[in-house]
Amino acid sequence: MTSPEDQSPAPQPPVPESKDRIYRSPAGIAGGVLLLGLVGWIGIDAIVAGDGRTPWLALATLILLVPLIVAFTLRPAVFASEDRLRVRNPLRVIVLPWGQVASLRAGYSNEVVATSGTKYQLWSIPVSLRARNKAARRESRIAAERAGERQGRSGRGAGGLGGFGGFGGGASPRAGAGAGVPDGPVRAESDKIMHELRELWETRQKEESAQGEVTVRWAWEIMGPALAGAVVLGILLAVG
Template sequence: MTTPDQQSPAPQPPRPTTRDRIYRSPMGLVGGVLVLGLAGWLGVDAIISGEGSTPWLALATLLLVVPLVVAFTLRPAVYAGEDRLRVRNPFRLIVLPWGEVASLRAGYTNEVVSKAGDTYQMWAIPVSLRARSRAARKEARRTAQASGGGRGRSRGLGGLSDVDVHDGPVRAESDQIIHNLRQTLEAREQASTAQGEVTVRWAYELLAPAVAGAVLLAVLLAIG
């Protein structure tokens, strides 16, 4: 029995049962790091060793180029949680509760459409037409193999072995990601915790230095 002086511990908010799934472009990350390394090497060398207005031109160029490279290569990401989808594009962060997502489209670009009719491209999940064509050819071969007997044969280390028929069609990686997101949408769009408003925040931390670099570069070029 508790006395008035003994306070029961305050209830803790429930923790999410699963972590957000994060989707990013590996090629974008690698390309961004390489471009930043090259730009840093050339820019710092010009600032240290340059003469006249060269150091200032190099500084202005770095102020313009670095935020743009970060925005289009390192920043894009898609976070799929239990209650919401967060789309981090080059200059915006869009948060969409699953209850506000109308559809997910996979065409020449991957897009999420809100119930208000707004469309947001998902930069972190680029479409590869080559990968999509390769997946279509694999799916066609698998369908032909299945229609010829249901199961194919493949020679393994111990001789002939049955080839398992995978569940579902063969998809390109980006199309598979969209399929997984659609499954999450179907499962969570009616949940009470997945309701709310769509919010959009601009990445001023990248826009401000890029604009400052562009203005400084224009002034330096104008005055010669």
């Protein structure tokens, strides 16, 4: 028989790590795939069917353009976890612990501002003024509908039994107009994402695990091939 002192507590299950929320631009990805297909088709055709220096010029151009297309269309993404914001822009990767974030701004472009005052643009969350104006028009329309409903209820209440809403409980022609109307403000998709990021930042910025230093890393895996392609293309054009 074992004594209570010999009994060790049961091991606790490991706490699962929270998954990052990933934000990317569907339009950017679609455009990147189309551009890669077009450039690849033209370049490979020139390499296979071209003569003289054409295949070499086409190859150097592909080495230059493909990394840049990937960098500015497929690569950008924002990863938000409970402890940090990781921004993968075309040529840099910026990691900001929530404690180092001063604000998240949504204007003509979406950006994060560090406590040092440095601004970093969020390439994967582009601003669409058209979508923003559309959301504003819908918000105005919903506000007008709600005002009409309040006015209708006020009129029925004042009319009592002698009004149109008397015997038979006739329903207002606007009854149910608010069905399916969102409770909160109507926002464009990019503004919704920025609102989610602000909520996460406000919740986590004081946590001990969300402290640290801002780190910035250059994307040499993109810049290296692009520079090599530019150098080779320049040499070929200079030699003539």
